[in-house]
Amino acid sequence: xxxxxxxxxxxxxxxxxxxxxxxxxxxxxxxxxxxxxxxxxxxxxxxxxxxxxxxxxxxxxxxxxxxxxxxxxxxxxxxxxxxxxxxxxxxxxxxxxxxxxxxxxxxxxxxxxxxxxxxxxxxxxxxxxxxxxxxxxxxxxxxxxxxxxxxxxxxxxxxxxxxxxxxxxxxxxxxxxxxxxxxxxxxxxxxxxxxxxxxxxxxxxxxxxxxxxxxxxxxxxxxxxxxxxxxxxxxxxxxxxxxxxxxxxxxxxxxxxxxxxxxxxxxxxxxxxxxxxxxxxxxxxxxxxxxxxxxxxxxxxxxxxxxxxxxxxxxxxxxxxxxxxxxxxxxxxxxxxxxxxxxxxxxxxxxxxxxxxxxxxxxxxxxxxxxxxxxxxxxxxxxxxxx
Amino acid sequence: xxxxxxxxxxxxxxxxxxxxxxxxxxxxxxxxxxxxxxxxxxxxxxxxxxxxxxxxxxxxxxxxxxxxxxxxxxxxxxxxxxxxxxxxxxxxxxxxxxxxxxxxxxxxxxxxxxxxxxxxxxxxxxxxxxxxxxxxxxxxxxxxxxxxxxxxxxxxxxxxxxxxxxxxxxxxxxxxxxxxxxxxxxxxxxxxxxxxxxxxxxxxxxxxxxxxxxxxxxxxxxxxxxxxxxxxxxxxxxxxxxxxxxxxxxxxxxxxxxxxxxxxxxxxxxxxxxxxxxxxxxxxxxxxxxxxxxxxxxxxxxxxxxxxxxxxxxxxxxxxxxxxxxxxxxxxxxxxxxxxxxxxxxxxxxxxxxxxxxxxxxxxxxxxxxxxxxxxxxxxxxxx
Numbered sequence: 178x179x180x181x182x183x184x185x186x187x188x189x190x191x192x193x194x195x196x197x198x199x200x201x202x203x204x205x206x207x208x209x210x211x212x213x214x215x216x217x218x219x220x221x222x223x224x225x226x227x228x229x230x231x232x233x234x235x236x237x238x239x240x241x242x243x244x245x246x247x248x249x250x251x252x253x254x255x256x257x258x259x260x261x262x263x264x265x266x267x268x269x270x271x272x273x274x275x276x277x278x279x280x281x282x283x284x285x286x287x288x289x290x291x292x293x294x295x296x297x298x299x300x301x302x303x304x305x306x307x308x309x310x311x312x313x314x315x316x317x318x319x320x321x322x323x324x325x326x327x328x329x330x331x332x333x334x335x336x337x338x339x340x341x342x343x344x345x346x347x348x349x350x351x352x353x354x355x356x357x358x359x360x361x362x363x364x365x366x367x368x369x370x371x372x373x374x375x376x377x378x379x380x381x382x383x384x385x386x387x388x389x390x391x392x393x394x395x396x397x398x399x400x401x402x403x404x405x406x407x408x409x410x411x412x413x414x415x416x417x418x419x420x421x422x423x424x425x426x427x428x429x430x431x432x433x434x435x436x437x438x439x440x441x442x443x444x445x446x447x448x449x450x451x452x453x454x455x456x457x458x459x460x461x462x463x464x465x466x467x468x469x470x471x472x473x474x475x476x477x478x479x480x481x482x483x484x485x486x487x488x489x490x491x492x493x494x495x496x497x498x499x500x501x502x503x504x505x506x507x508x509x510x511x512x513x514x515x516x517x518x519x520x521x522x523x524x525x526x527x528x529x530x531x532x533x534x535x536x537x538x539x540x541x542x543x544x545x546x547x548x549x550x551x552x553x554x555x556x557x558x559x560x561x562x563x564x
Numbered sequence: 565x566x567x568x569x570x571x572x573x574x575x576x577x578x579x580x581x582x583x584x585x586x587x588x589x590x591x592x593x594x595x596x597x598x599x600x601x602x603x604x605x606x607x608x609x610x611x612x613x614x615x616x617x618x619x620x621x622x623x624x625x626x627x628x629x630x631x632x633x634x635x636x637x638x639x640x641x642x643x644x645x646x647x648x649x650x651x652x653x654x655x656x657x658x659x660x661x662x663x664x665x666x667x668x669x670x671x672x673x674x675x676x677x678x679x680x681x682x683x684x685x686x687x688x689x690x691x692x693x694x695x696x697x698x699x700x701x702x703x704x705x706x707x708x709x710x711x712x713x714x715x716x717x718x719x720x721x722x723x724x725x726x727x728x729x730x731x732x733x734x735x736x737x738x739x740x741x742x743x744x745x746x747x748x749x750x751x752x753x754x755x756x757x758x759x760x761x762x763x764x765x766x767x768x769x770x771x772x773x774x775x776x777x778x779x780x781x782x783x784x785x786x787x788x789x790x791x792x793x794x795x796x797x798x799x800x801x802x803x804x805x806x807x808x809x810x811x812x813x814x815x816x817x818x819x820x821x822x823x824x825x826x827x828x829x830x831x832x833x834x835x836x837x838x839x840x841x842x843x844x845x846x847x848x849x850x851x852x853x854x855x856x857x858x859x860x861x862x863x864x865x866x867x868x869x870x871x872x873x874x875x876x877x878x879x880x881x882x883x884x885x886x887x888x889x890x891x892x893x894x895x896x897x898x899x900x901x902x903x904x905x906x907x908x909x910x911x912x913x914x915x916x917x918x919x920x921x922x923x924x925x926x927x928x929x930x931x932x933x934x935x936x937x938x939x940x941x942x943x944x945x946x947x948x
Contacts, residue, residue, distance in 0.1 A: 445591030
């Protein structure tokens with residue numbers, strides 16, 4: 178028969194101080210782990226959600242990023258004619274020739290300069306991308322020195338209100354609107370018309386990359402191969418999702434650091450939890466003997482104490498997660514290792530993060546609880562009663 | 565029995581608890597000293613004396629933008645500049661795209677390279693051979709050892725940023741006082757093979773005649789090109805390296821937050837143990853008082869015990885941090901960084917011990933104060 182759970186709960190309440198201190202220790206460990214997982218979850222979201230499985234990115238053969246060189250303009254018409262490309266309401270193929278350049282903007286709070294991605298897109302550029310929302314103002318118009326900025330750029334840099342003049346490249350650009358791209362890497366960009374951008378950065382005779390929107394996923398895959406196989410082009414196509422997946426590698430050092438920190442703190446916490454449980458067992462040795470006399474089996478006693486340890490850890494996990502909640506949505510930046518420009522993302526508590534945190538704590542509780550529980554069950558009844 | 569002996573005996577009367585506490589604190593302090601070493605390597609270390617005399621010039625907008633090649637001659641006209649050489653990040657792929665086959669490859673100028681990077685040394689005949697062969701290359705000894713390269717080895721690097729296949733011949737192997745792990749070749753090879761690379765450089769390395777002139781030269785370079793179509797940004801070698809670390813995000817705050825969490829954990833663990841152990845001994849405290857020990861002495865006994873345990877944990881933690889850093893410094897990519905962190909360890913260890921002592925003191929002060937104030941009669945009646 179199992180020992181009632183209330184026995185454990187009431188014991189924990191009885192030793193409030195000890196319970197609280199141990200739970201807090203575990204909470205700190207969980208907080209650190211949650212913080213690291215939130216960072217990674219936010220980064221993954223920023224990169225992965227940027228890719229649209231229907232979009233095919235075309236780059237010069239061998240090039241790994243949109244920044245690394247381009248190809249001649251005469252290849253664009255060839256791309257337009259490829260089969261499997263979706264069309265807009267006028268029947269024009271959804272193909273956008275683009276230039277991505279990096280511009281330096283000073284931070285609003287004056288703490289240095291940041292590399293920001295400026296994207297010039299063709300007339301179909303906005304139709305190629307879905308999930309775009311215009312928060313304020315209007316899109317840039319063609320032939321004008323106009324740009325739209327993302328919400329996060331608007332929040333972090335000065336001169337980014339609608340109607341402001343933003344200074345970069347060869348001269349001021351009028352900000353006509355603010356857009357929201359749903360938490361993707363596009364949310365760290367400034368957009369304008371491709372010819373204007375090329376003109377500003379002396380790149381009139383070429384384009385940097387092209388985006389093709391396929392009608393469906395099968396045609397998207399086919400397009401990737403068609404681009405690569407076409408001898409006239411000497412270009413390479415890849416799904417936009419693949420392109421951004423590669424960039425999540427920017428998070429690798431953080432993940433590596435996270436493992437070291439998480440593991441070290443977890444081991445420390447396991448020892449602390451074991452300590453508390455040993456104390457809990459020591460205080461109760463007479464109680465445990467009494468339980469045995471009443472007829473509870475060794476197994477039940479082991480179970481009961483392991484359970485108490487896990488409960489302690491769960492308490493810590495709950496405290497840790499609750500304490501980290503205010504950080505949810507806090508935005509921070511990292512640099513894209515491919516374009517050297519800043520990508521802004523938000524820390525996110527996802528269901529996965531919570532799940533892992535709880536699991537992490539349960540494992541700590543289990544490991545910390547087993548040895549003391551085993552010790553408790555093995556003690557001689559008579560000796561314990563005499564204590 | 566002296567008081568010190570009394571403290572020592574008490575600290576280990578419950579061996580299991582003391583060992584668990586020491587281990588728990590050791591892990592927190594291991595983390596703390598590890599992070600602090602890395603922190604110092606990032607933000608305190610100024611690099612070698614040679615490195616402090618060098619500047620790196622890059623395009624102000626981004627590393628992905630090129631600088632015109634003629635900037636080299638213009639920079640050379642600035643007083644106090646001794647050497648200017650192109651140091652161009654080629655990237656590319658050797659064998660395959662696996663991370664373990666990745667190492668730094670730079671295009672540079674063989675004529676002045678070893679004069680600028682004085683901490684690298686190469687046999688004179690090998691240097692001569694490199695200067696004579698446009699498709700020649702030199703590699704760090706550690707790198708050559710890793711791949712088993714000998715002088716005369718053919719090394720093929722397939723370009724990605726630069727669409728060109730480099731078919732290099734290893735002409736020399738250099739040794740270095742600092743971890744280097746890079747391959748250098750003649751930049752002219754790329755310039756001749758690629759139209760868009762001709763007359764362009766990614767970054768320039770400058771050797772300044774003395775450390776005092778470094779800041780002045782850096783400013784002079786940026787002022788020189790401030791209104792040119794391709795403005796520059798000039799930083800010390802260390803600053804340049806730091807900008808890569810800062811790309812990861814706010815690393816400074818990141819390390820700070822985690823260190824803080826580690827310190828709090830130490831406090832909690834230590835406090836917890838002392839609370840447990842003092843509570844058990846309420847009756848003994850009363851006995852000590854009956855024997856005539858003063859309150860201050862009793863307070864001191866408990867605090868001494870906590871400090872002793874914490875310090876032991878601290879020493880264990882920092883001693884483990886050393887081989888850990890040593891192991892990391894052998895890593896292929898970030899190894900150099902951890903080698904610097906290893907040098908910083910000797911400054912960090914005493915600080916970690918200080919943290920241990922302080923937390924032992926703080927965590928025991930309250931329970932010890934409570935115990936020292938308990939009335940004798942209450943204490944003797946206490947059932948623990």
